[in-house]
Amino acid sequence: MAVKDIMDALKNESLQDIGLDKNLAQLVKDIKLVGEELNVLLELPKAGLEDVLRTKLEQALSEVKEVKRINVRFSKTPDQSAPSQQKPQIPLQQPMFTKRKVPGVRHIVVVGSGKGGVGKSTVSANLALALKKIGYKVGLLDADIYGPSIPTMLGLKGQRVTVNERNKIVPAEKFDMKVLSIGFMLPSEDTPVIWRGPMLMKALTQFLFDVEWGDLDFLVMDLPPGTGDVQLTLAQNVEISGAIVVTTPQDVALADVRKATSMFKEVQIPVLGVVENMAYFVCPETGKRYYIFGKGRTAEFAAAYNLKILGSIPIDPEVAERSDQGEPVVVSRPDSEVSRAFIGIAKLVAQQLG
Ligand SMILES: Nc1ncnc2c1ncn2[C@@H]1O[C@H](COP(=O)(O)OP(=O)(O)OP(=O)(O)O)[C@@H](O)[C@H]1O
Ligand SMILES: [Mg+2]
Structure with a gap:
């Protein structure tokens, strides 16, 4: 059983029922089979989808006898990870302080x-x-x-x-x-x-x-x-x-x-x-x-x-x-x-x- 066959199985797992126009294979960022243990890194398109994606992965591979254990990790999409990695952006032209007008x-x-x-x-x-x-x-x-x-x-x-x-x-x-x-x-x-x-x-x-x-x-x-x-x-x-x-x-x-x-x-x-x-x-x-x-x-x-x-x-x-x-x-x-x-x-x- 090669990783390619596992990927083929994941391709058949549509994600349309959870609102994603993709199949499960398209979320795979990294995949390794070590003995009977499969390590998968999945892209997380939306926060809160972790459990459902894990279940889908297990279902898709339930018929695959060579895989006894599945470890799933999730990576954030570039948009999600952006705010935490970048410094807060201060628009250049906007003053950082509140300037007050003197009344009258x-x-x-x-x-x-x-x-x-x-x-x-x-x-x-x-x-x-x-x-x-x-x-x-x-x-x-x-x-x-x-x-x-x-x-x-x-x-x-x-x-x-x-x-x-x-x-x-x-x-x-x-x-x-x-x-x-x-x-x-x-x-x-x-x-x-x-x-x-x-x-x-x-x-x-x-x-x-x-x-x-x-x-x-x-x-x-x-x-x-x-x-x-x-x-x-x-x-x-x-x-x-x-x-x-x-x-x-x-x-x-x-x-x-x-x-x-x-x-x-x-x-x-x-x-x-x-x-x-x-x-x-x-x-x-x-x-x-x-x-x-x-x-x-x-x-x-x-x-x-x-x-x-x-x-x-x-x-x-x-x-x-x-x-x-x-x-x-x-x-x-x-x-x-x-x-x-x-x-x-x-x-x-x-x-x-x-
Ligand atoms: N055009 C001018 N002709 C002659 N004397 C002047 C002229 N302008 C300023 N002075 C004189 O030069 C001196 C210094 O001027 P002023 O006090 O206005 O300067 P300043 O820049 O406010 O100084 P400071 O840095 O001490 O506040 C004062 O004695 C002032 O009367
Ligand atoms: Mg002066």
């Missing part, structure tokens, strides 16, 4: 930079004021936990957070704009704070979701420099319309822009564009422009990385001076070249977000 806020725009000191806070404050000036309802949130400078820039030093009867944080109001800074929570602006992960995450989400923002078209957010925890926490938990990356034209700053933009892309926050700060100096006597850090570097860089330049802001000593006095340039010198540059950026941002 139409667009959150984050302002980031790869490097510190490039003018991120100056851009955040003046962009917010420029958006306000062209007719939008605006809020400004200073999320720079390491060095909140918005209170100084807007003349709100010493401001403290208050909570209303609905247990919501009430933002300050300045220049017809809602303002909240992590600095309002610190004992003094010079106190360094060490935020640990969960604490930081809680403070940030509270600063967005537990605030009486009212109805806003834009909430501009000043982020700490770099590509750290704050950026990630936000990206994973909050619906953000877009990011603006601030740089100066030096190589060192530009190299860090690359890191910042790829970080935003990775966490699926659209990069609206780059703001080139301290791009040139206008000589007050002659009106001539001096490109102190080099001309065209940012443009070259932006083209290489497919980034849009939203605007270039000149160096103006008055920007720093007025900032320190709590009078941002868009408010204090609305007709200056710097202010016009900020209005231009605000228009492009509003245009992009619709």
Whole structure:
């Protein structure tokens, strides 16, 4: 008795009565006759069919005297075994986290930079004021936990957070704009704070979701420099319309822009564009422009990385001076070249977000 004869016997055993358009031989993956013992590996087309298939096999071979014992094992079909062997598939385009929308806020725009000191806070404050000036309802949130400078820039030093009867944080109001800074929570602006992960995450989400923002078209957010925890926490938990990356034209700053933009892309926050700060100096006597850090570097860089330049802001000593006095340039010198540059950026941002 050869295995071939056993297979012939199995071919005659139809499986139609159990809903399979096959015969039993077609399920055999492996078969060995060792003395009087037959070892069979059968494909299991559906879970729960083990017993019925075993019985059918025994019936089909009941007349075969050479086979005294039958051992049956089952192998799963490729479809059945697939889920346990493969890693769970996460669709690439789908975020792994639940991003929440801040109630009442139409667009959150984050302002980031790869490097510190490039003018991120100056851009955040003046962009917010420029958006306000062209007719939008605006809020400004200073999320720079390491060095909140918005209170100084807007003349709100010493401001403290208050909570209303609905247990919501009430933002300050300045220049017809809602303002909240992590600095309002610190004992003094010079106190360094060490935020640990969960604490930081809680403070940030509270600063967005537990605030009486009212109805806003834009909430501009000043982020700490770099590509750290704050950026990630936000990206994973909050619906953000877009990011603006601030740089100066030096190589060192530009190299860090690359890191910042790829970080935003990775966490699926659209990069609206780059703001080139301290791009040139206008000589007050002659009106001539001096490109102190080099001309065209940012443009070259932006083209290489497919980034849009939203605007270039000149160096103006008055920007720093007025900032320190709590009078941002868009408010204090609305007709200056710097202010016009900020209005231009605000228009492009509003245009992009619709
Ligand atoms: N276009 C400009 N012309 C002149 N001074 C400027 C200009 N932009 C920014 N500054 C000044 O440069 C300094 C740094 O700017 P700012 O605080 O906005 O930078 P930042 O990127 O927020 O810094 P940090 O990393 O410390 O948060 C400030 O004193 C600011 O007033
Ligand atoms: Mg800053």
